[in-house]
Amino acid sequence: MNLRHLFSYIRPGLNTDSSKKHLAESDVFCMAPWIQLHAQTQGEITPCCMSAYKGDNIGSLRENSSLQHAWNSDKMKRIRLNMMEGKKSSICSNCYCHQELGKFSDRMQYNRDYKDYYQRVKATMPDGTLQEKNIPVLDIRFSNRCNYKCRICNSNNSTQLYEEELKLKRISPNTPKEVKAAADETIFWESYKALLPGAKRLHFAGGEPLLMDEHYQALEHLISIGKSDVTLSYNTNFSTLRYKQFDLIGLWNKFRKVDVWASLDGMGAKGDYQRKGQRWKEIEENIRTLQANATTVLFGIDVTVSIFNILHIPEFYEYMVENKFVAPDRMNLYYLTDPDCFNVTNLTPQLKHKAIELYRSFSSGYLQQVSDSERIREHSAALIKHMLSDDLKKQSEFRTRIAEVDALRNENFTALFPELKEMMTN
DSSP: OOGGGGGGGSOGGGOSHHHIIIIIIOSSOOSHHHHEEEEOTTOEEESSGGGTTSSOOSEETTTOOOTHHHHTOHHHHHHHHHHHTTOOOGGGHHHHHHHHTTOOOHHHHHHHHTGGGTHHHHTOOTTSOOOOOOOSEEEEOOBOOOSOEETTOOTTTOGGGHHHHHHTTSSOTTSOSSOBSOSOHHHHHHHHHHHGGGOSEEEEOSSOGGGOHHHHHHHHHHHHTTOTTSEEEEEEOOOOSEETTEEHHHHHTTSSEEEEEEEOOOSHHHHHHHEETBOHHHHHHHHHHHHHHOSSEEEEEEEEEOTTTTTTHHHHHHHHHHTTSSOTTOEEEEEOOSSGGGSGGGSOHHHHHHHHHHHHHHHHTGGGGOTTOHHHHHHHHHHHHHHTTOOOOOHHHHHHHHHHHHHHHTOOHHHHOGGGGGGGTO
């Protein structure tokens, strides 16, 4: 969607010159710093998940375990002022990149979904301070606890990768296995619970959020204070719908809306290879169970596109849509950037050409028959544009990483992905 089209969604009461300038016309303005706090498993706080890993955090739960301290930190105030003045912030470079590729960015999504909070922008003080203390959106990754060993992940985000990374000397022996986001959990939980009455949306990710005690503690607290009108959203590997004494669907049915985005990168043996620990038949069964029993859940799929699966996304999409596991407009494609040896820009010229022809056929063939396919069309086009944006030439590093982990897991990349054989030989 063109940024200018966003203006048609703005409420009449906010149809001012400043709201039009920021929400409809600006290439840098984003509502996130006025409505959200995000924290990674290592404790770094940023305005959103897209701005994480950029080395310009607005705070740290390791240094101050209260969430509120980051809300008006010097860096947060500077980001707000930059956005109001039309200046770019380095922390927001992911969204700028996505927009250059023609993709509807998270920044644009925030402006569309949270335009009704624009009065907060007008109330911002000259130094960037926002006196409003209610934070509508909280996205806190409590820890790195996880049951998967994904090829594209690391031990910062999965406890299951710890032993492998030690053996491969990718981490120090002094590195702790399980990491909590906050240094002082008591202070953190008091600050988190204090924000829940004013929250409109809580996002859970990880690690694997459905295996974290903190996630269930949060849901039970919401139920105890009668806060069932909050929207719950997730990034989850969707490997389980039960945890200890908790029936997850039973809990979800107590809330007004639950937005579940399953992190699935492929089906069958190829999907299981990428996300070690995944059992594809169990994923299908979990989707069927959800569809049969959940009353308030919207289900979608987030695919992290890498060298492993770029040649299988069209087949995967068709399979999931035709089997009614997902609606045509509920699959997102996010291209992997780290580790960069798995980035699709590292494909050989021959494989890039193959990908171009595959997605051209996908768009002109199957997608012509599918209504509500605009999202996957846009994401596919942006993916190919990204693939062609660089030529990393890190095939040697790719081969090394594949061989090291294959040896530890007794797996065989080339046997499972013969179409990518030249990545191991060129």
